[in-house]
Amino acid sequence: MSEDQTKTLPPQEQDTRPGIEAEMTPPPVYIKPDYLAAGKLRGKVAVITGGDSGIGRAVAVHFAREGADVAIVYLDETEDAQKTKKLVEDAGQRCLTIAGDVGDPQFCQEAVQQTVDAFGRLDIVVNNAAEQHPQPSLTDISPEQLEKTFRTNIFGYFYMAQAALPHLGEGATIINTSSVTDYKGSPQLLDYSSTKGAIVAFTRSLSMQLIEKGIRVNGVAPGPIWTPLIPSTFPPDKVETFGADVPMGRPGQPAEVATCFVFLASDDSSYLSGQFLHPNGGEIVNG
Template sequence: MPARIMPAQKQEHQPGRESEMQPQPDYEPKYPGVGRLKDKVAIITGGDSGIGRAVAVAMAREGAKIAIVYLEEHHDADETLRSVEKEKSRGIKFAGDVGDEAFCREAVNKVVKEFGRVDILVNDAGEQHEVHDLSELSAEQIERTFRTNVFSFFFMTKAAVPHMRQGSSIINTTSITAYQGHQTLLDYSATKGAISTMTYSLAKVLVRKGIRVNAVAPGPIWTPLIPASFDPEHVAEHGAATPMKRPGQPNEVAPCYVFLASEDASYMTGQVLHVNGGTIVHA
């Protein structure tokens, strides 16, 4: 039996609210910024909380202007924007369903109207639902999970690319489940496999435009999606099975996104960075 690491807790609404988590995730960057993303404009889906919030604040610290796209967690989104402003950057927010292509186009167009450009797109929004038997997996759930986790990545990318220039960067959030599978997250792990393959393919498509496409594959990270997805005992043991025997914090993942968005990664496209507490993954 894995050790209990976190307090047992449960949230009934996906994708979860960071303000209700105990303890609160660590999202603030660990180091001073050095201007690696100065004057860039970043769009981050799922940017209200979890990894998305940590990425928003980390990129703001490096000089980027931030636009976050989220479903309906307005309190969390406001807190993210306050943190962005503390970094002496500008932030805007858009609430809506990224599974709706029209909303994605509208959000991108509003960002361009406000900031004049798009340099970085972080596709991070996602949802997951446990099923303990294949017979429980409905067509409606499969379609909903793919619409949020995969369709939205295509929709946002299609909308953003016409506004991106050479040197721009797209970063997709995949998962360790894409490489190992997951017994109770059947449709979720399938979407993450699709995201990894999408990343490889888009990198080939967009390289001629000078746009780099990479991904990050987190392992167990302490985000609102965890108490919103699993039973309290599972939440308490989250991350205990990793070699490091703990879950990761969002600010331990966010530097990967900053790196991939910056000129430090100028010779990288079609790659996946694995942040998972020591699990060996062979792509």
């Protein structure tokens, strides 16, 4: 493969994490032009963490196209969140934006209550918020970084599911975002990969606990997807070749992941629980 064939994106970087979608070149694709909605989520209400941009934005827009009202939870990326809100409303659905840290259990309780107060119910929980901090060596990962990554990436999933559970009835779904890194590892993302592995175990275990209540719990494990996390955490030369090492030879777009969430949130997946879908550009992984 020539050097030119490994270049998938313009080199770029951002100083703030988890990143701003409005500053990305090219902008991510959050919905396919030929996407045909079928009312699969009509009358449903979803809460999506990390819903301001990237995969979360794409999921919010797809859910809205399918008839769901959406609450998007985000840290502090207000500009991105407002754009997502407009996209949801342009699709004919209501959207609530809630800023805060999912690593705080009290905030998760408040976010869920705001959602239920605004929309009267809760049917779908999408745990998607995440952060990553590449480090070349295990010894470079500080206790502060380790705790912060785990608090956002897995504690936040526990807290949001705990807050939502009293409001979820039979037919409700919880969908957790993991990553290809928990199946194949990543030498520069040791703490991030570890949290993603924990998400798989959490998903499978929670599925077994809630199945008798008629609540399904599944997950999505994306490969290299063009989201704000990439230019905000990797140097320009890494961004330039992002996704070149998968069989399809390119990074995926958020729109190519969001359809997995629609499937898992809808009755189309009524016989699936404890499972993961793998939109990863053709990499073969176990699980």
